[in-house]
Amino acid sequence: MIQFLGRRILYSILVLFLASIVAFVGTRIAFDPTARLAQARDPKVRIAEERRLGLDKPLVVQYGRWLGRFVQGDLGETEVSQEPIAAKLRSGMWLTIQLLVWGVTVSVIAALIIGVYSAVRQYSVGDYVLTTFSFMGISIPPFWFAFIAIQFFVFTLPGLFGTSPWFYTFSGSLHSDGVSGFNLDYLRHLFLPVLVLTVQNIAGWSRYQRASMLDTLNADYVRTARAKGVPRRQVVLRHALRNALIPVVTVMALDIGLLFGGLVITEQIFSIPGMGRIFVSALDRGDATMLTAWTVVAASFVLLFNLIADLAYGWLDPRVRIT
């Protein structure tokens, strides 16, 4: 296990190093952080900004400076506003994590229930209805669904009951001004972005779960358990589900790792300054320092969740142990 972890860590470091080069060089080539000053009244300010950012130095030197600071734990400062990147990413990540935790929790529970039900009641009305909604969820673009959800939950439904809107379109820091903590205000800010996130996840994960359950339900050992008189509930939940979870957990873990990179569309639409919006903003400004740090952090989470997926696989299936 220690050897396995050690190998994975070394591999991860190499991947992160390569990702940082691609991010830094790609951003520097594609974007110019001083372009916003191109029409400044004083033309010298752009030249001064280029020198301040070290853009007059060769790319290798620029990257080297960034790497030198990074390995000492200094993620640097944003190029335009000179904010500490670590603090900015921390605050963005906290918002994204909240969305993810809620979204993933609801998605996992719903996807498992839907997947199991669809498999156990294959070809029933319920199965067809849920399958239809799943395919709709997969097909509908998230930004389109977000605006439909806003229209329905903020205008149409409250309009039917003659009340003012129940949920917020501007989620911001997930609280109204002057409010904090876990309360109704928090849930009302969370509802719509979490709904948009869960629809995407539930649709995909429930399909995986259904397919996986169908495989296991038709396996010999399940047939044996039924033949031996094991109650149906126990067969489904204790024998079939656990084995059906193996591939699904892998998919979920990988998807969650990718989601840590930011829910760009959701955060843009609901004005949440999470990881996704930080990325868009940095791209817009051509901020190579921020984008590189962001890429490394996001890639770290992908790799971490890859590892979690492997470990979970081993826990779920005793035949596969990490050695």
Added chain:
Amino acid sequence: MRFTKTTAALASGVLTLGLAVSSAASAGASRPTAKAGGTLAIGAEQEPDCLDWIASCSGSSWGAWMVLYNTLPQAFRFEPGKGGAYNYVPTSLLAGEPTLQTSPKQVVTYKLNPKAVWSDGVQVTAADFQYTYDQIVNGTDIYDTTGYSSVESVTAPDPQTVVVTYAEPYASWKSLFSGGYGLMPSHILAGKDRNAEMKDGYTFSGGPWFAKWKKGVSITLTPNPKYWDKKPSIKKVIFKIIPESTAAFQAFKAGEVSALYPQPQPDALAQIKKGLPGSVTKATGDTGNVEALWLNNNKAPFNDINFRKAIAYSIDRNAIVKRLFGTLGVKKAQNSFNPPIVADYADPAGFSGYTKDLKQVKSLMTGAGYKKSGGYWTKDGKKASFTFKTTVGNQRRALTAQILQAAFKDAGFQMKIQAVEAGDLFGEQLPSGNYQMALYAQVATTPDPGLCVIFCSANIPSEANENSGQNWTGTRVDGLDPLLEQVDVEPDAAKRAELSKQADLLIGSSVTSLPLDPLPNILLYKTSIKGKVRDNAVMGPFTQMNYWTLKG
């Protein structure tokens, strides 16, 4: 297929959950309605990069509109006069109009209002002028020193008198200690790192409001009780950062924000056209923004004046503007590179003659050696063709490009469209002359004419100016440079206007580029907001919120 008990249980469970949610939501659902002295929420599509207004990280218009003008005292405001032109008006910081002496040197004397105080009760004095000037000319990483670098000294015969002596004449002297900078408190900042104290937000104020910045989320203004002029009656103003335009309109319709100041993009205009109940829309073309077709005079085909003129006669600019902004009542093309806010310095005769006239096009193109073949003007076997560049991701410009392409085709020109990332366009392609025709806007931030920056030949990017010049069109017209240079220094307003108008006519006769439209400003607000609610093309619509009230 059959409905099982489980199916029924699931369905009823979903229904029950829905009812539970709706009743829980409606229990606390009534969002507080705006009431007198209450809280006002406004949608802001951008947030500033920093609040150190003189640093290079500033330069954000939204930052100035939300915070700068509401927290730092200014010597002059910009107010609209007749015909859309803006004028400088002394603020209540000054005891009256400053005196101007033009010879032997230009000297401006300000008398300060003794009632003007900072939020800690300390008087605003000449020391604040001296500190601000010193920071701008001697500080590092300063956004713009234009004007201040012409100042020889800032002296204070007494705390309420400021004497600014200029080393060389500077016509736009009223923009100093106003505009994008304002005054900073010397008694608070002297001896400290100004950038560190201000960039992430500051707790002092010399305006009607305090500002608190929650990065990425909002900027909140609360009244400054020490403000010496009209104090706000609204208890709190929250600018919510909503970068996505559609989301901003949704928030406006849902009542989460009570005002918006959106860009004149097609989706915004479509929303306005659909109607926004309970709200007021104010739109104006009297702005500081001029969107134009910028022509590279150093590169074929626009190095030929006849070709440029033919292009100008090929399109109906009024029709294009009406197509783009007719919903807002803006229907006339821009006929000067001096924007509407400096209309007093513009002579529309420079470009008003360029209306769609295909006979003129024919005359000019045949005179230049072109013949019509297959619907296009051709010369030496080549079509009259050019590439049109503009910024990617801008719906309005994409629409404008399509309209132009069709119009030019009718006139016999082939226009290829290339959308370019803004950073690349402004950072590389325009300065290096790697374009033929480009569409973008030039923005004026003070009510002063200032076309030398973009049309004087000394500002063509070259080694002499370290390639930082902004005359990207390569304009070089005989007699134009001295006119524009004099406009920048002439202290007499009437003479200055006359020189500027002469320059306008010269630019028009050469068609170095072609102004297209004044980018309109749009202000949307709920009818619950009362008071002096109007746009200010330079300072934005939020600088007189201390005069606003909320009606519940």
